[in-house]
Amino acid sequence: MKYKKIEKSYFKVILDRLFRLKPASQRYNRVFDDILNKYLIKQNSDLLNLSHINTSEKIKLVSEIFNFSAGETSFDNSKIYNYIKKEEQRLFKDNEQSKLYLEAKLDYIGALELIKDEKDLKLNIKQMLYIKNSGDEPKTLRKKYSLLYPVEKILLCEGATEEILLEEFCKICGYDFKKEGVYVIGAGGKNQVARKYYEMTEEFKIPVFVLLDSDAKATKELIEPRLRKKDKIYIIKSGEFEDIIPKDLIINALNSRYKNSYNCCKEDFHKGEKTTKELHEIFKQNGFGEYKKAEFAKTLREFILNNPPKSQELSEEIQIITNEIKTL
Numbered sequence: 001m002k003y004k005k006i007e008k009s010y011f012k013v014i015l016d017r018l019f020r021l022k023p024a025s026q027r028y029n030r031v032f033d034d035i036l037n038k039y040l041i042k043q044n045s046d047l048l049n050l051s052h053i054n055t056s057e058k059i060k061l062v063s064e065i066f067n068f069s070a071g072e073t074s075f076d077n078s079k080i081y082n083y084i085k086k087e088e089q090r091l092f093k094d095n096e097q098s099k100l101y102l103e104a105k106l107d108y109i110g111a112l113e114l115i116k117d118e119k120d121l122k123l124n125i126k127q128m129l130y131i132k133n134s135g136d137e138p139k140t141l142r143k144k145y146s147l148l149y150p151v152e153k154i155l156l157c158e159g160a161t162e163e164i165l166l167e168e169f170c171k172i173c174g175y176d177f178k179k180e181g182v183y184v185i186g187a188g189g190k191n192q193v194a195r196k197y198y199e200m201t202e203e204f205k206i207p208v209f210v211l212l213d214s215d216a217k218a219t220k221e222l223i224e225p226r227l228r229k230k231d232k233i234y235i236i237k238s239g240e241f242e243d244i245i246p247k248d249l250i251i252n253a254l255n256s257r258y259k260n261s262y263n264c265c266k267e268d269f270h271k272g273e274k275t276t277k278e279l280h281e282i283f284k285q286n287g288f289g290e291y292k293k294a295e296f297a298k299t300l301r302e303f304i305l306n307n308p309p310k311s312q313e314l315s316e317e318i319q320i321i322t323n324e325i326k327t328l
Contacts, residue, residue, distance in 0.1 A: 070110030152181035
């Protein structure tokens with residue numbers, strides 16, 4: 001078998017994908033196919049179509065390429081092997097193909113040594129570096145270094161605004177997602193939440209907290225028959241997520257962002273109107289372009305990080321949601 005050496009820069013991509021919050025059968029299969037497509041020199045026509053290679057043969061081929069590229073080190077990988085297997089059992093339902101992939105003898109430590117000094121390493125890779133170098137328990141490392149992993153529960157929300165902002169609001173209220181292992185997933189709209197929840201119940205063992213806007217009662221009704229005892233649904237009472245964000249915070253963020261051309265005030269917001277509708281009008285009337293939820297959420301997050309409010313300045317419902325997630 002002939003193959004090319006995996007570049008150091010691509011090991012960052014590989015390790016990130018191997019350590020993600022997905023069943024091993026999914027994450028390993030994708031990574032292994034990518035490695036074979038990119039680095040295997042296909043001299044035999046039977047290898048041109050990866051679908052003809054069974055899982056055991058794929059593992060054998062990839063292990064040789066991976067370990068050679070990592071430097072064929074003699075490091076003891078048992079600590080990382082054991083942790084990955086234990087997490088797979090804790091997080092996911094049994095899957096025979098996952099068990100097979102997890103037997104792959106990959107030189108994780110050699111690969112981690114190659115990239116340990118690289119910038120912008122993802123939290124899942126940083127966690128493995130700490131596990132490699134420390135005798136502390138993974139949960140202790142998570143709290144100490146805000147690593148997110150190991151994940152304890154999943155927060156499933158409708159869209160980008162919650163995905164971007166809720167972590168910051170909960171942190172202000174004293175509950176740090178990265179220290180407590182809360183993994184946030186945006187479903188891409190309320191119509192996708194039920195489908196996403198169904199998928200999660202087929203894969204995950206850990207609890208799922210579902211956050212819905214007040215107009216998503218139909219989604220709640222779809223989920224409830226399949227709601228596990230360990231899971232929870234919370235419907236925002238005040239409308240959409242944007243409606244529970246304090247107006248003073250929105251006003252201050254807008255004035256900070258557009259300080260040379262605009263002075264926002266409470267009179268720009270009318271009681272009873274949806275906040276998103278009012279923001280659409282503010283953006284339109286002041287020539288700020290189209291109001292986009294995700295972009296504005298990022299603007300608001302940046303303002304919060306630079307000017308953190310006190311917990312008592314947040315709405316009561318944000319504090320209630322924080323406590324509901326905390327106690328799941």
